Amino acid sequence: xxxxxxxxxxxxxxxxxxxxxxxxxxxxxxxxxxxxxxxxxxxxxxxxxxxxxxxxxxxxxxxxxxxxxxxxxxxxxxxxxxxxxxxxxxxxxxxxxxxxxxxxxxxxxxxxxxxxxxxxxxxxxxxxxxxxxxxxxxxxxxxxxxxxxxxxxxxxxxxxxxxxxxxxxxxxxxxxxxxxxxxxxxxxxxxxxxxxxxxxxxxxxxxxxxxxxxxxxxxxxxxxxxxxxxxxxxxxxxxxxxxxxxxxxxxxxxxxxxxxxxxxxxxxxxxxxxxxxxxxxxxxxxxxxxxxxxxxxxxxxxxxxxxxxxxxxxxxxxxxxxxxxxxxxxxxxxxxxxx
Amino acid sequence: xxxxxxxxxxxxxxxxxxxxxxxxxxxxxxxxxxxxxxxxxxxxxxxxxxxxxxxxxxxxxxxxxxxxxxxxxxxxxxxxxxxxxxxxxxxxxxxxxxxxxxxxxxxxxxxxxxxxxxxxxxxxxxxxxxxxxxxxxxxxxxxxxxxxxxxxxxxxxxxxxxxxxxxxxxxxxxxxxxxxxxxxxxxxxxxxxxxxxxxxxxxxxxxxxxxxxxxxxxxxxxxxxxxxxxxxxxxxxxxxxxxxxxxxxxxxxxxxxxxxxxxxxxxxxxxxxxxxxxxxxxxxxxxxxxxxxxxxxx
Numbered sequence: 071x072x073x074x075x076x077x078x079x080x081x082x083x084x085x086x087x088x089x090x091x092x093x094x095x096x097x098x099x100x101x102x103x104x105x106x107x108x109x110x111x112x113x114x115x116x117x118x119x120x121x122x123x124x125x126x127x128x129x130x131x132x133x134x135x136x137x138x139x140x141x142x143x144x145x146x147x148x149x150x151x152x153x154x155x156x157x158x159x160x161x162x163x164x165x166x167x168x169x170x171x172x173x174x175x176x177x178x179x180x181x182x183x184x185x186x187x188x189x190x191x192x193x194x195x196x197x198x199x200x201x202x203x204x205x206x207x208x209x210x211x212x213x214x215x216x217x218x219x220x221x222x223x224x225x226x227x228x229x230x231x232x233x234x235x236x237x238x239x240x241x242x243x244x245x246x247x248x249x250x251x252x253x254x255x256x257x258x259x260x261x262x263x264x265x266x267x268x269x270x271x272x273x274x275x276x277x278x279x280x281x282x283x284x285x286x287x288x289x290x291x292x293x294x295x296x297x298x299x300x301x302x303x304x305x306x307x308x309x310x311x312x313x314x315x316x317x318x319x320x321x322x323x324x325x326x327x328x329x330x331x332x333x334x335x336x337x338x339x340x341x342x343x344x345x346x347x348x349x350x351x352x353x354x355x356x357x358x359x360x361x362x363x364x365x366x367x368x369x370x371x372x373x374x375x376x377x378x379x380x381x382x383x384x385x386x387x388x389x390x391x392x393x394x395x396x397x398x399x400x401x402x403x404x405x406x407x408x409x
Numbered sequence: 410x411x412x413x414x415x416x417x418x419x420x421x422x423x424x425x426x427x428x429x430x431x432x433x434x435x436x437x438x439x440x441x442x443x444x445x446x447x448x449x450x451x452x453x454x455x456x457x458x459x460x461x462x463x464x465x466x467x468x469x470x471x472x473x474x475x476x477x478x479x480x481x482x483x484x485x486x487x488x489x490x491x492x493x494x495x496x497x498x499x500x501x502x503x504x505x506x507x508x509x510x511x512x513x514x515x516x517x518x519x520x521x522x523x524x525x526x527x528x529x530x531x532x533x534x535x536x537x538x539x540x541x542x543x544x545x546x547x548x549x550x551x552x553x554x555x556x557x558x559x560x561x562x563x564x565x566x567x568x569x570x571x572x573x574x575x576x577x578x579x580x581x582x583x584x585x586x587x588x589x590x591x592x593x594x595x596x597x598x599x600x601x602x603x604x605x606x607x608x609x610x611x612x613x614x615x616x617x618x619x620x621x622x623x624x625x626x627x628x629x630x631x632x633x634x635x636x637x638x639x640x641x642x643x644x645x646x647x648x649x650x651x652x653x654x655x656x657x658x659x660x661x662x663x664x665x666x667x668x669x670x671x672x673x674x675x676x677x678x679x680x681x682x683x684x685x686x687x688x689x690x691x692x693x694x695x696x697x698x699x700x701x702x703x704x705x706x707x
Contacts, residue, residue: 091545099557110563210694214686216637218644219679222664226672347552351641366645369560381557385548
């Protein structure tokens with residue numbers, strides 16, 4: 071256990087250093103780069119006095135080290151500043167909107183994992199067949215797809231032409247009451263409160279944006295599952311299992327997939343960052359009230375504290391998720407904590 | 410008398426050249442996806458260079474009487490809400506999008522390889538710091554980082570290029586550093602050191618050519634990503650603004666027509682973005698297969 075604890079502590083320390091770095095980078099981006107947030111906010115035709123006043127209001131007139139200390143002190147209190155557009159503290163805005171984003175991201179990840187694992191295993195089983203080639207092209211195409219374009223194509227086909235999907239305007243049809251807020255994720259909440267109407271409508275609205283994100287995200291997962299399964303299927307222990315007559319289904323799901331799990335988990339961690347970035351585009355198109363569309367509106371309105379808070383939140387979540395995945399390995403796979 | 414000793418090397422050189430050509434052909438033949446990618450890119454390149462003088466309409470010429478026409482023989486990709494010919498606009502946007510992509514990759518590759526060589530070769534404290542910095546930058550999804558930087562720098566083409574390049578630099582640093590770490594232990598590097606070459610000479614004359622391959626493969630992939638990121642930013646209204654005929658701007662302008670059933674105003678510009686990125690990714694993916702068989706998926 072000693073080495074496991076040392077590994078966990080080292081990994082925690084590393085994540086902490088990275089998080090500190092993230093804070094510094096966000097500060098650099100917003101305060102040191104040649105752009106002037108105050109100048110952008112007051113507009114190009116403002117009088118110098120107005121600019122000076124705005125700079126003072128935003129604390130930009132103080133020397134940089136003082137600004138940095140103030141910034142970190144505020145952060146330490148969990149204060150991300152005030153959104154100029156909504157008039158609310160940024161952390162409050164983000165907290166309200168985070169569940170919508172998480173629900174969408176989780177749904178997309180789930181679809182992508184199912185698609186990725188199935189396609190990846192089949193491609194590995196029928197290695198070098200036409201099916202394998204098609205899967206390979208799919209993975210490259212997925213990596214090349216512009217999310218905003220795919221979203222529009224899906225809306226045209228499934229909403230406008232076929233009428234299968236709900237209108238791309240938020241999480242619920244106007245007039246349907248959202249379920250009582252417990253987690254803020256409508257699927258979970260409507261299940262917990264037994265609200266069938268809200269559940270059905272939520273799923274109906276969630277499908278199109280979730281599949282849009284999942285299409286793109288399933289590509290890297292498919293790729294890594296295929297590679298991992300190929301490695302495993304050629305391994306000696308699998309050959310032994312085959313020889314002694316273990317059923318193929320059992321070999322695939324119990325042995326090979328489990329051993330291929332580590333790179334798959336890593337990829338899911340990486341994919342999360344992509345999902346969060348893609349969310350800005352997808353949420354904007356589907357008028358999804360999550361943190362992505364919040365960031366977009368903040369961008370349009372030059373609401374810098376809100377943008378800053380959003381970027382910080384995404385990076386922090388990304389670092390923590392990857393930390394969690396790393397720690398999970400060390401529990402799952404003894405080779406890592408001992409190595 | 411001087412030409413005698415030169416004759417043999419020249420002959421050898423030719424053989425080597427033929428060998429390389431033969432190997433290239435062999436590689437291509439066994440990688441149909443690379444051929445597909447190269448063909449796609451050749452078409453894009455042709456259109457970029459010659460397209461603007463071949464298309465029948467001016468990209469900014471409005472024609473209110475012919476607004477929102479579906480694709481036809483006269484307007485192959487239809488017309489937009491102002492009666493502008495979509496094909497002409499898409500073709501005229503190619504230069505800008507490719508210019509952005511190549512500039513981004515040139516900057517990220519240049520800086521990334523330079524820093525990666527330095528960091529990997531010297532190691533120690535410098536290397537630690539560089540690695541922590543790349544860790545931090547990689548903690549931001551590249552699109553989000555580019556978005557934040559563009560938002561602060563303001564909307565302009567150079568700013569978009571700088572913003573995306575900053576987000577891509579760590580990839581090149583990491584790849585190059587990894588290569589240098591193993592290359593600097595090799596005999597040829599040791600030999601170069603022994604005969605008294607300076608560190609700079611070893612790095613840039615001896616190690617660099619042997620460490621460049623992964624970065625160049627990555628550069629090919631990044632060209633595709635850069636187009637996606639730049640057009641994504643433009644779609645959000647960041648960086649490049651209308652009426653500049655940039656592909657992301659075109660999709661954004663056309664997106665309003667979808668609900669009215671006019672799919673062509675956004676579909677074609679977006680399809681061109683995807684096909685171009687697809688071309689770069691096909692080539693990049695096959696190159697990775699060829700250059701590092703161990704790393705690539707069999």
